Amino acid sequence: MDNNINDYSADFPILDQQVNDERLVYLDNAATAQRPRQVIKALTNFYEQDNANVHRGVHTLAERATKDYEDARKKVQEFINAPTANEIIFTKGCTDSLNLVASTYGEQNIMPGDEIVISIMEHHSNLIPWQQLAKRKNATLKYIELTADGELDLADAKRKITDKTKIVAVTHASNVMGTITPLKELATIAHQHGAVIVGDGAQAVPHMPVDVQNLDVDFYAFSGHKMMSPMGIGVLYGKAELLRAMSPYQFGGEMINDVHREQSTWADIPFKFEAGTQNIAGAVGLGAAIDYLSNIGMEKVQQKEQQLINYVLPRLVVIPDVQVYGPQSPAKHTGVIAFNIKGLHPHDVATALDMDGVAVRAGHHCAQPLMEDLGVTATARASFYFYNTKEDADQLIKAIKETKEFFNIGTI
Structure with a gap:
């Protein structure tokens, strides 16, 4: 592992503590990241000066306060390379x-008979809204399957996306297996x-450079709390037209232009989607x-995480009675690793x-549909971020081996 990449853990006060008399190793970053x-x-x-x-x-x-708020919108625009700031809508989160x-x-x-893929x-946040929309509209919901090693099956995508398809909604990176989706290729097929x-x-977005213009996505959603912001803030990018x-x-x-007794008109984007x-x-x-x-630079963030996965994944997959789900190659992973220990419930x-x-x-x-596809009801999931360290990875491997030993699972 390249030690030239900085250790940023000192910027995160919460990491400087012990849990159960052990050094805290926070590997739940896919659920939420910590704040520097x-x-x-x-x-x-903001609360002391500008509220x-x-x-x-x-x-x-x-x-x-208005300048702070709109400056943040501009920063989001530049961060994901959206064409204009008015294509950035603030929401409660990715689900919203x-x-x-x-x-x-x-x-x-x-419309009835249309397809959503x-x-x-x-x-579930990118499944249930489309499932329920399809039910309301008497449309068809179709699923792109995975390859044997847990990657999105692009050949199946080409079969599933047809002239009846009106919406394709796909994760850019899996929250379970760390699989990176060929989103740009899917956009081309959809269009x-x-x-x-x-x-x-x-x-x-928290883990790699994202350029929505290069991807040519029509809409792109993400949460702030997974990239170290407070909870309760999210973003929707959409093409202006x-x-x-x-x-x-x-x-x-906030979302109106004019309001009269019998009718109202709406503000322009993004404000018409930011009521209250x-x-x-x-x-x-x-x-x-x-x-x-x-x-830091998102290229360096991605490089640091890749180095961590290069270090930990090969050590994890060779532990007897440990099943790792998704791609076994570190090059095909984000910092998310789902695994189970044979004979033990993930909890x-x-x-x-x-x-x-x-x-x-x-x-x-x-x-849950992915769990069904994998033939399990649940998994354990370790998820790394750039502030994690080689020592964190070592402590994870050591803890897994000690857990196996404690429950007398196979060989160590």
């Missing part, structure tokens, strides 16, 4: 963003058939998280690892 001091400071400064409601206020605090598309563009454009490895493509970037043609998702203040008081502090925190990541595994200070997640990871 820089983000925490930005939140504190006010945004837009229309003419007093100094309102003007400062995906529901917005299903409830607006989907409601307006899906997703993959079998989708998070050849006249469909729009929706990218779920929750597990991609599509957003302008869509009806508002919610109604109330938004999570202003969350947006400020997201902007600070983007500043932090940009200062027991996670509890045992926690006794060794290692925080992982166990369950179906909001991906």
Whole structure:
């Protein structure tokens, strides 16, 4: 492992503690990331110096808060290389963003007999909205299957996406197996058939450079809390011509142009999709998280995670009675690794690892159709971020071996 990549763990106060008398190793980053001091400071400064409601206020605090909020929108635009800032909509999170598309563009454009195509490895957030839309509209929901090694089957995608397809909604990176999806190729296939493509970037934007123009996605959703911002803030990117043609998702203040007794007109994008008081502090925190990541460089973030996976995955797959799901090659992985220990329930595994200070997640990871496809009800999941270290990886491997020994599972 290249030691020239900086160790950023000192910027994260929460990591400097012990759990169950062991050094904390936080490997639940796919669920939520930790916050560096820089983000925490930005939140504190906002609440101590600039806290006010945004837009229309003419007093100094309102003007400062509005600038903070819109500066954050600009930072998001530049971070994912969207053409304009008005194509960036702030939401509650990735789930909210995906529901917005299903409830607006989907409601307006899906008709009986149309097809919606997703993959079998989708998070429920990018599955249930389309499942329910298909039911409401008497449309057909189709699933792209996986290859034997856990990658999206591009050949199957070409079969499933047809001229009847109106929406293709696919994760950019799996929250279970760390599989990276060929989103750009899928966008090309979708557009050849006249469909729009929706990218779920929750597990991609925090971990790799993302360029929505290069990907040519029509919509792209992600959460802030997985990239070190406060919880409760998310982003929906959409192409301007599509957003302008869509009806508002919610109604109330901030999203109107004119309101009369019998009718109302809507503000232009992005404001017509941001009804009511938004999570202003969350947006400020997201902007600070983007500043932090940009200062490192997303190429270096991805490189650091790749080095960690290069180090830990080969050691994990050779442990007897440990089953790793998804690609076995580190080059085909993000920092997410799903695994089981033969004979142990994943919750027991996670509890045992926690006794060794290692925080992982166990369950179906909001991906039950994928679990069915894998033939399991749940897995344990270790997920790395750039602030993790080689020592964290060593402690994970040691804890897994000690767990096997404690439960007398096979050989060590």
